[in-house]
Amino acid sequence: MLRRDFLKALGCVPLICTAPDLAIAASPTGQYQNLLILIEFKGGNDGLNMAIPYADDAYYALRPRIAIPRDQVVQLDERTGLHPALQTMLPLWQAGELAVVQGIGYPDPNMSHFRAIEIWDTASASNEYLQQGWLSRTFAQFPPPQSYIAEGVSIGSADLGPLAGGARAIILNNADQFSRQAKLADDALIRSGNAALAHILKVENDIQHAASHLSGHYTFTTEFPKTTFGNAIHTASEIIANQSGVAVVRISLNGFDTHTNQQPTQARLLKEFADGVVALKAALTELNRWDSSLLMTYSEFGRRPQDNAGNGTDHGTTAPHFIIGGKVKGGLYGKPPALQQLENGNLTYGVDFRSLYSTIHEKWWRLPASSIPGGHFSNLNIIRT
Secondary structure (H helix, E strand, O other), rough: HHHHHHHHHOOOOOEEEEOOOHOOOOOOOOOOOEEEEEEEEOOOOOOHHOEEEOOOHHHHOOOOOOOOOOHHHHHHHOOOEEEEHHHHHHHHHHOOOOOEEEEEOHHHHHOOHHHHHHHHHOOOOOOOOOOHHHHHHHHHOOOOOOOOEEEEEOOOOOOHHHHOOOOOOOEEHHHHHHHHHHHHHHHHHHHHHHHHHHHHHHHHHHHHHHHHOOOOOOOOOOOOOEEEEEEHHHHHHHHHOOOEEEEEEEEEEOOOOOOHHHHHHHHHHHHHHHHHHHHHHHHHOOOOOOOEEEEEOOOOEEOOOOOOOOOOOOOOOOEEEEEEOOOOOOOEEEOOOOOOOOOOEEOOEEEHHHHHHHHHHHHOOOOOOOOOOOOOOOOOOOOOO
């Protein structure tokens, strides 16, 4: 029985550990006290109805069924606004802590869910197949401190995404549940007496070590939303409250594959996201971590500009994404959607998604961008120093 199978048999979530010698050498070390929080819009979020070009008549012409009425848009400037479900994020914009980067994509985009998220997770080119996530490669070259409970924690997804392929990373949904399950795994091993399972004892010890540090038991004054995403934000906040440290927290918000009846579904998801982010800022402020935390959204692709007969949208290419935090230079960046210059009915990109990763490397963690494949990608001037 494989280790991961054994853990699943116990109902325990897997801990993926790097080989010990992976974390020996590299230099320089990153400024991993600067926390990265990735929020994945799983399914391909419709960016045109999130950061809305409300002053462009083409937007309403292309979307007679699902366009957001101009008088409902949360206006950021004279031509771009937010979906009304994101109203609670307006104070972040007004405080200069929300950057909206438009037109994010890559050459020869792939609109398969599986392949597109693989490209995003590995930072590969469209025709390049890599086994390690971009964060796993980063941590292999520039390891976070060994004292950290993990290099990364993934919440709300069964996969490790950019942490796959080597990072010391944990998948979990609830820190206390993880601790209880880790104890069950250990007890089962002790009782088994099965030599064939001995090789996983070290892994179980690592699980126990991580579990013993995961339950923050921090009493927040912040009220977390009573939603699935709100619970994920609460769990993330508990992990961040722990003094042992973690370099990355990834949270997945599922359900953005809106081929039909998009409006109510996306509105609900964006409201969950916005309320969760507001709570997360409050929690990070309580922990004095707001200025040392950077939130970034991502998704495998955007949606087509033209709505479909099912009151939804189909798989597309580029999308805008949010960068949020106390050190963020708020504002609009990137390439606004050129709705009258579509290629095969889709938007063209203006910012390669790997520029976001390069910016995190160089401007947030103070690392060289050398582990981002495919050459050098320009940094975005979105972080205050």
